[in-house]
Amino acid sequence: MSPRQTDTREQIIERARDLLQSRGIEGFSYRDISTHLGIKNAAVHYHFPSKNDLGVALIEQFTDEIRGDMEEARRHQVSPTRQLEAYFHRSEHEVDDGCQMCAFGALAASFERLPEELQAAVTELRKLIHGWLAETLEAGRDAGEFRFSGSATGKAMQIGTAIQGARQMSIMTGSNVVRQVADGYREELYTRPEEN
Amino acid sequence: MSPRQTDTREQIIERARDLLQSRGIEGFSYRDISTHLGIKNAAVHYHFPSKNDLGVALIEQFTDEIRGDMEEARRHQVSPTRQLEAYFHRSEHEVDDGCQMCAFGALAASFERLPEELQAAVTELRKLIHGWLAETLEAGRDAGEFRFSGSATGKAMQIGTAIQGARQMSIMTGSNVVRQVADGYREELYTRPEEN
DNA sequence: CGGTTATCTTACTTGCAAGTAAGTAACCTT
């Protein structure tokens, strides 16, 4: 019937992801998805019976992508500097493209009222990203690429929360605050600004 | 009729503030306020006809408090270190008390769909806080109390967004991430950790 | 070719959020 059948599910996820990152989980409804795709509300419920199912699918997609990136970086032995650059760049560009918030910023306010399954998925993603960031910072410092004081986990938390906050702040200022914040970290963190 | 008449309005604001900071602007309804105070829904509408009115009142209360604090600090010539400490402490304690998010974290996701009046109030508050933070950092560096590289406005944005993100992250981790992040800044920022 | 399965639509229910209109009781004023 429809031109391409099975990508409806993917289109729903794609649209839902945009909406999640620009409005937060409570800021969009199934209607916002269905009208955008020219389908009916119940079609979205067919693929994702409840909003919990949709949320979990979204978070798992994030998780899978990041696991993939980490595996890639490991296989190609990407330097800590380049890994951190990829993280900064992605955040900057997502803000440019209107996907302003990261998953955590988009879900934080609602977190306590979310179903446990979704909470668990978010927690897993949080640990994954924070673990990666801490390890990358630690490895970069050991390799002489980064300079910072204190523990790597502390610094990871500082940088992660700053990017999260900066993405939200970008919504309110209309400018790309992530770029400003990332540039600050580039300056104070990198010992060898040029290619690594 | 009621024991004390005119403090209903204040109680509404107090409750609404708790709810705003713990759930975000879209995470509570007038019912959450009225049932908590043992009054009817329409009583809340009597004091604040629309949610916009309530939101503006809340933001203006924040703004007034901060203006007052700034004036106090100016009159008593409070050192930049102590001013920054007050900022960190307040954030830490509000998280301890369950008022996890700052106004910006609580409103960011909804910002674009808010009435213009409320957007304007938030923008005013944002400029006030960011201006104060940048000036305090600049003054502290000039006085030799702080050490950091780059512009004061850039550093202010970095610290402000990190605290905002940390407050949200505290919801998701169940621990006080603000304390962790603030401790990191205390270590790398202060040249004279002891009393100023 | 006939039946099953996948992918939808139509049509509905439930529940709550926001807001309004009209009434009431106390109190305050002149």
Place this chain on the structure above:
DNA sequence: AAGGTTACTTACTTGCAAGTAAGATAACCG
């Protein structure tokens, strides 16, 4: 003591979000 004002309550409307049930249609499979 009459009339207005303040601070509510009762009772309602509107609208939308979430979800469900049942049917339609097309593709796919043996």
